[in-house]
Amino acid sequence: MALRPFKNHTLKEYLDSLSAKEPIPGGGSAAALVAALGAGLISMVTHYSLPKLQEKSDQAQAKEILKKSEKLRKRLLMLVDLDAQAYLKLKEAKSVKPAVRQAALKKAREIPLEICRLSYEAVGLTPFLVAKGSRYLISDVKAALEMLLAAYNASLAMVETNQ
Secondary structure (H helix, E strand, C coil): CCCCCHHHCCHHHHHHHHHCCCCCCCHHHHHHHHHHHHHHHHHHHHHHHHHHCCCHHHHHHHHHHHHHHHHHHHHHHHHHHHHHHHHHHHHHHHHCCHHHHHHHHHHHHHHHHHHHHHHHHHHCCHHHHHHHCCHHHHHHHHHHHHHHHHHHHHHHHHHHHCC
């Protein structure tokens, strides 16, 4: 029986699964979700800021930020499930040949490394929003940055664990 993707769960269902005595979802999946939330906040701030920008060059830059933040958000949401799948494969590989286990470990590191990379990329979208975005939404940008930093650090811990 295939598991229903976590990205299709309600918030309550996901949190219930996360808090249960089950192997997935775990920290990596949660980190991907937190990073997706951070990217989502960047998109929201950009949506609100875009109509208020007067300069065509600022509007073009904001549109590019929105395009990038949405691409990041969608990929990070996919990683919520990909991390869980990688962990299950790693768990299954505990009693198999060392080469198979090493391949599973490598995959279990790749997903959180990608979360780190994408979180870092999302952080790079925020300076423009701080400088030119709506001043009423600076707290949302700060919240996004905190989420992205938390996701980065949590994912880095997953990489270190799966060495």
